[in-house]
Amino acid sequence: MQTLYYFMERKEWTNQEILDIYQQPLMDLLYQAASVHRANHDPNKVQVSSLISIKTGGCSEDCGYCPQAARYHTDIEGNDLMSVRQVKAQALRAKASGSSRVCLGAAWRNVKDGKDFDEVIEMVREITQLEMEVCCTLGMLTENQAKRLEEAGLYAYNHNIDSSEEYYKEVISTRAFEDRLETIGNVRKTSITLCSGGIIGMGESVEDRAGMLKILANMYPQPESVPINALVPVEGTPLEEQGPVSIFEMVRMVATTRIVLPQTQVRLSAGRTQMSEEGQALCFFAGANSIFAGDKLLTTPNPDIKQDMKLFNELSIKTQAPFEKHAKREPKEPVTPPLGENPKWTRPKHKIERNEQARIKAKNLSK
Numbered sequence: 045m046q047t048l049y050y051f052m053e054r055k056e057w058t059n060q061e062i063l064d065i066y067q068q069p070l071m072d073l074l075y076q077a078a079s080v081h082r083a084n085h086d087p088n089k090v091q092v093s094s095l096i097s098i099k100t101g102g103c104s105e106d107c108g109y110c111p112q113a114a115r116y117h118t119d120i121e122g123n124d125l126m127s128v129r130q131v132k133a134q135a136l137r138a139k140a141s142g143s144s145r146v147c148l149g150a151a152w153r154n155v156k157d158g159k160d161f162d163e164v165i166e167m168v169r170e171i172t173q174l175e176m177e178v179c180c181t182l183g184m185l186t187e188n189q190a191k192r193l194e195e196a197g198l199y200a201y202n203h204n205i206d207s208s209e210e211y212y213k214e215v216i217s218t219r220a221f222e223d224r225l226e227t228i229g230n231v232r233k234t235s236i237t238l239c240s241g242g243i244i245g246m247g248e249s250v251e252d253r254a255g256m257l258k259i260l261a262n263m264y265p266q267p268e269s270v271p272i273n274a275l276v277p278v279e280g281t282p283l284e285e286q287g288p289v290s291i292f293e294m295v296r297m298v299a300t301t302r303i304v305l306p307q308t309q310v311r312l313s314a315g316r317t318q319m320s321e322e323g324q325a326l327c328f329f330a331g332a333n334s335i336f337a338g339d340k341l342l343t344t345p346n347p348d349i350k351q352d353m354k355l356f357n358e359l360s361i362k363t364q365a366p367f368e369k370h371a372k373r374e375p376k377e378p379v380t381p382p383l384g385e386n387p388k389w390t391r392p393k394h395k396i397e398r399n400e401q402a403r404i405k406a407k408n409l410s411k
């Protein structure tokens with residue numbers, strides 16, 4: 045058995061230590077993860093979050109897993125930025141069906157100062173007043189932009205690192221891993237909590253999975269929230285032919301995340317439609333304590349909320365109230381002026397063969 049990290053002080057994890065945890069016999073891994081989970085969280089409580097795609101599709105990036113990238117041919121219907129009124133109405137519906145957190149997602153490479161960002165700031169203000177945790181995922185962000193979101197009361201910013209630094213280069217060529225870390229650093233200059241995780245099933249090795257967790261676990265402070273996604277392959281994207289992630293790989297990933305990030309909210313994110321109820325229950329036992337509700341997760345399918353609530357009833361799981369883990373950030377009078385920023389983030393532009401092929405295929409299809 046591994047050591048139990050109940051009250052973990054700062055520790056520099058190595059890849060090998062995380063791999064050893066991940067690869068131990070499953071029953072030992074489950075026992076260890078469930079013990080860490082119980083020492084740090086109520087094991088019968090799960091947070092329900094809702095994702096609202098406030099601006100869909102037409103993205104300039106080439107993330108190999110994403111149907112919102114403009115360069116691939118997928119059947120995603122794009123939309124411009126939703127209005128504050130529309131987003132507020134959706135947030136109210138999410139609250140009524142049991143969500144304590146909403147995540148506002150925009151398919152942008154990075155935030156640009158201007159009318160659209162001003163609208164998003166207004167959305168954050170309005171939804172925070174509904175007594176819900178508001179998270180935004182808007183792409184790369186400067187320090188000034190992070191400060192403006194903080195003043196609006198933003199509770200969390202999501203910026204996934206997706207995979208290990210090495211495998212990241214096999215999936216995305218239009219921005220650098222360091223830019224992700226810089227954005228995370230900008231969020232950390234404010235009181236906004238950090239949500240950052242990744243995706244498994246993109247063809248990465250178990251060493252890559254350990255590598256991703258090493259980066260997250262060695263952040264100080266550790267991210268308050270870590271989403272673990274299983275790839276949902278979408279036709280037209282470079283990763284369309286990836287096989288499904290087995291439930292035991294997902295359970296191992298959740299359990300390992302729980303052990304190396306004991307106090308973090310571990311979010312069972314994309315890929316739940318491919319999991320049985322028993323599989324999801326095993327993930328909760330292994331330390332997952334959040335799900336995303338609603339029949340769509342940005343653009344990919346997700347279980348219906350009624351189905352989720354039925355499962356929670358069967359498992360006697362209660363839902364987590366807003367601001368249970370961290371205090372509410374009250375919106376303040378805006379004092380930080382916009383700097384008119386649209387910085388030049390890195391564009392490494394190395395060639396990823398399967399991304400190129402998907403782009404050429406899409407071009408031919410649209411002729």
Ligand code: SF4
Nearest residue numbers: 103105107110113151
């Ligand atoms: S994951 Fe985000 S940044 Fe990447 S293509 Fe999709 S919307 Fe754009």
